[in-house]
Amino acid sequence: PGTDLKVTGIDFLKSQNCQLHHTDAYNIKNLVVRRGQPFQLQVSFSRELKPTDKLALRFGIGKRPMKIRGTLMSLNPRRQQDFSEWQISIVKKSGKECLLSVTSSPSAPVGKYVLNVKTGANIYKPENDAVYVLFNPWCEADVVFLADEAQRKEYVLNDTGCIYVGSASSIYNRPWNFGQFEEFVLDACMYLLDKSNLKLINRRDPAFVSRAMSALVNANDDSGVLLGNWSGNYGGGTSPMDWIGSVAILQQYYKTKKPVFYGQCWVFAGVLTTVMRCLGIPSRCVSNFNSAHDTDANLRVDIYVNEYGEKLNRLSIDSIWNFHVWNDVWMKRTDLPTGFDGWQAIDSTPQEQSQGVFRCGPSPVKAVREGDVYLPFDSKFVYAEVNADKVYWLVKKVNGKDKFTRISTQTQGIGVNISTKAVGQDKREDITAEYKFPEGSEEERKSMERASSFIRPSGMAPRARFASVMPMDGMGSKPQVLRETVSKSGLQLEITNTEALYPGNPLELAITVKTSTPGSWTINLTGSCQLQSYTGKVEANLGYVKETVKLEGKSETQVPLKIAADAYMKTLASVEDEVLIHVATIAEVQETDDKFTKETTMRFDYPPIIVQMPETAKLNQEFTCAFIFKNKLNVSLDNCKLRVEGLGIFKLTEFDEGDIEPGKIIKSEVICTPTRLGEKKMVAKLTSTQVKGVSAEKTITIVE
Numbered sequence: 001p002g003t004d005l006k007v008t009g010i011d012f013l014k015s016q017n018c019q020l021h022h023t024d025a026y027n028i029k030n031l032v033v034r035r036g037q038p039f040q041l042q043v044s045f046s047r048e049l050k051p052t053d054k055l056a057l058r059f060g061i062g063k064r065p066m067k068i069r070g071t072l073m074s075l076n077p078r079r080q081q082d083f084s085e086w087q088i089s090i091v092k093k094s095g096k097e098c099l100l101s102v103t104s105s106p107s108a109p110v111g112k113y114v115l116n117v118k119t120g121a122n123i124y125k126p127e128n129d130a131v132y133v134l135f136n137p138w139c140e141a142d143v144v145f146l147a148d149e150a151q152r153k154e155y156v157l158n159d160t161g162c163i164y165v166g167s168a169s170s171i172y173n174r175p176w177n178f179g180q181f182e183e184f185v186l187d188a189c190m191y192l193l194d195k196s197n198l199k200l201i202n203r204r205d206p207a208f209v210s211r212a213m214s215a216l217v218n219a220n221d222d223s224g225v226l227l228g229n230w231s232g233n234y235g236g237g238t239s240p241m242d243w244i245g246s247v248a249i250l251q252q253y254y255k256t257k258k259p260v261f262y263g264q265c266w267v268f269a270g271v272l273t274t275v276m277r278c279l280g281i282p283s284r285c286v287s288n289f290n291s292a293h294d295t296d297a298n299l300r301v302d303i304y305v306n307e308y309g310e311k312l313n314r315l316s317i318d319s320i321w322n323f324h325v326w327n328d329v330w331m332k333r334t335d336l337p338t339g340f341d342g343w344q345a346i347d348s349t350p351q352e353q354s355q356g357v358f359r360c361g362p363s364p365v366k367a368v369r370e371g372d373v374y375l376p377f378d379s380k381f382v383y384a385e386v387n388a389d390k391v392y393w394l395v396k397k398v399n400g401k402d403k404f405t406r407i408s409t410q411t412q413g414i415g416v417n418i419s420t421k422a423v424g425q426d427k428r429e430d431i432t433a434e435y436k437f438p439e440g441s442e443e444e445r446k447s448m449e450r451a452s453s454f455i456r457p458s459g460m461a462p463r464a465r466f467a468s469v470m471p472m473d474g475m476g477s478k479p480q481v482l483r484e485t486v487s488k489s490g491l492q493l494e495i496t497n498t499e500a501l502y503p504g505n506p507l508e509l510a511i512t513v514k515t516s517t518p519g520s521w522t523i524n525l526t527g528s529c530q531l532q533s534y535t536g537k538v539e540a541n542l543g544y545v546k547e548t549v550k551l552e553g554k555s556e557t558q559v560p561l562k563i564a565a566d567a568y569m570k571t572l573a574s575v576e577d578e579v580l581i582h583v584a585t586i587a588e589v590q591e592t593d594d595k596f597t598k599e600t601t602m603r604f605d606y607p608p609i610i611v612q613m614p615e616t617a618k619l620n621q622e623f624t625c626a627f628i629f630k631n632k633l634n635v636s637l638d639n640c641k642l643r644v645e646g647l648g649i650f651k652l653t654e655f656d657e658g659d660i661e662p663g664k665i666i667k668s669e670v671i672c673t674p675t676r677l678g679e680k681k682m683v684a685k686l687t688s689t690q691v692k693g694v695s696a697e698k699t700i701t702i703v704e
Helices: 014-020 149-157 185-195 200-204 206-216 247-256 265-279 365-370 379-387 442-454 566-574
Strands: 007-011 031-034 038-045 056-061 072-075 087-094 097-103 111-119 122-124 130-134 160-167 170-177 226-228 260-263 283-293 300-305 319-331 342-346 389-398 401-410 416-421 428-430 492-497 507-515 520-532 538-552 555-563 580-589 594-602 609-612 616-618 623-630 637-646 650-660 665-672 678-687 694-703
Touching (some): 007 111, 149 283, 160 319, 160 416, 170 416, 170 694, 185 247, 185 265, 200 206, 226 265, 247 265, 260 265, 283 379, 300 319, 342 365, 365 379, 492 580, 492 594, 507 538, 507 580, 538 555, 637 665
Antiparallel strands (some): 111 122, 111 130, 160 170, 389 401, 609 623, 623 665, 637 650, 637 678
C-alpha cells in the first residue's frame, strides 16, 4: 500500500482561470468559471502518475449528486468521456505534478459544484472545494451567447449604471450600483437558486432560471429578497427612495435570510439586474413611461376625472404609472418556435400572479412587438403595459349618483420613450422600436389585431369600482379596437412650465390652446394641477383654472396656471415618496361639442450635488473624495441624509446632515482606498423630509 497513489494538493490556478473566464472581479475565495469553456487545475500526487493508476475528478451538484441524473460528473483523463458532455485531458506531467484541463458542458446546470479526486480507494477533498459554474455569454454553444464584446461588457460585466425614471416629458436618470461582484452577492444568488426549488436539470436553462429569480426578488409567496411598499409610510425599513444600489440589499438578505424592507419597481429591477448579471445572463433595466397597469388585460385603462380635470382616485381600478421599470434578459428560447430569441422581458415587481406566483416572464420582446401574446410567459401582461388605450370619463353627480360621460380616447399615450442605459456610455437609449412598431404604421395595425384576437377587448361601458352607474348613452358592448378622438377645429393643447420648478417657489404653469381650422371657435377650458406619486396615485389637489377662450382660424393663446408654494409644500413634506407635478386639461369646443383632454407630468428641479476628487488614482493608495451640496432653494431641507458608495473603493456610507437652511453649504468627505483597477464610479444621494430625488455620480479611473 506504500505505493498507493494519493493526491497531496490541488491548485485551482484561480488568477489565470478567472481572467480567461471574465470572473476575476468576483470577491470570493473559490474558483468561479463559465460553462462550456476550459479551465486548468494543477494536481500534486504522492508519487509519479503511472499509466495503470486509477484517477477520476468528480464534480457534483445538489444534495445527492448522481451520475444517472447528470448531477455527478466523474471525469477520467485516460478514458473517453461518457454521456456528460464534460471533457478532461492531461495538459502536461512533470514528476509528481499533473496539469489538467477541464471543460464543463455548455448546457451544464449552473450553480455550486463540489470537487473531489478519487485515486483507487482514496478520495481527496480540497480546501475551498466548491467551484461555481455560471452561464457563459462568451461561448457560442451556450444559449445566452452574446456576440458583441461591447454589449457583454455592459450587460454582464458592468457593475454600475443608471435607471431611467421621472415622466414621459421629463425623463431623468437615477444612478444605481448593481455590484454583482461584491462580497456575498454571488453566494446570495446561489442561495436563491437553491431556494427556488428548480430541478437541477432546469438550471441549465436561463428561461427557467430568470423566471424563478423574477419570483424570488420579491418577498411575496416565498420570503424572497425585497418587500414592496407603495403606501408612503416606510417606518421599520428603508424607504425605496433611499437605496442607491443592490449590494446592501443582497448582503442583508444573505445574512438574515429574511426579506429586506422596502422596494418599489426600480429597486426590484436593479436587484434583478444584479442577480442576472451575477449568474452570467446578460441583462438590462427597461423603463416604460406611461405604463399601463391594466388589471384585467382588456387593453383599456379607464381614467375618471371631475369637471376640473382632477383625477379621481376612488373610482380607478386600473392605473397608469408615470414609469415602470422591468428587465430584459438575453437568451435563445429553445422552448419556442424560431424567431423569438434575443431579449426577453422579466419583471420582479409584484403586480400580478403568473401561474399562482408573483413573477413575470420571460416574455420574448419580439412576441410583444408582433402581437404574438399567446407565447409564454406572460406576454399578454407585458403587451398591455406598452399598448393599452386610455379612455377618459367625466364624472358628475346627478341625483346623488355618479353619471359617466366619455370625453375622449387616446390610443398613443401609453408605452412611450421605453428607455435603457446605452452600451458603453452614460446616455439614454430609446428601445421603443424593439417593443412596438411605429404608431399608425401598417405593421402596428396588424400586430394590434393579432393581439386583440388573443385578448378580448371589452366594450365601452366604464368599469368603475361602484355599480350604481346611470345608463350609458347608447353604447353597445361589442369588442372594438378604439380610435383616437380627432377634432374638427384642429384643436391642440400644450402644457408647459414657464419657470424652473424649484420646491419652495410658485409653480408657474401654462396651457397653450391652438386651433388650425378656419372659423370662430369658443373653447371652455379647465386646467388642474395635482401632486401624484409615480404610480399615478393623487397625493393632493393644488388648484385649477377655468376660462372661456375665443380663437379665430389658425391662432393660439396661453392660459396661465399658477400654484403658490404654500399649496404644496405641506404635501411635499408629509409624503415619503418623490412626488411629481401632474397637470390635466379638458377643452370643450362649443361649436362642435367636441371634448379633448391632455395631461402631462413634470418633476421638480433640484440643486446639484457636486463630487470633488482627482480624475485618476493609484491602486491601494489613499485619496479624498468630497461631496458638496448648496441649498439654493428658498426653503429649508430638514433631516437630510447623504448616502455615498463607490464600488471597489469604499463601502456604502451615510452622513447625517441635519437641517440645511436656504443658502447653506454642506461638505462631507470620504477617505478612499481603491482595491480594483479600471473605471470606477462614485454615487451620491441626498434625501430630506421635503425632497427625495437629488443624486449625482462621477467616474474615476484607477491605475497601477
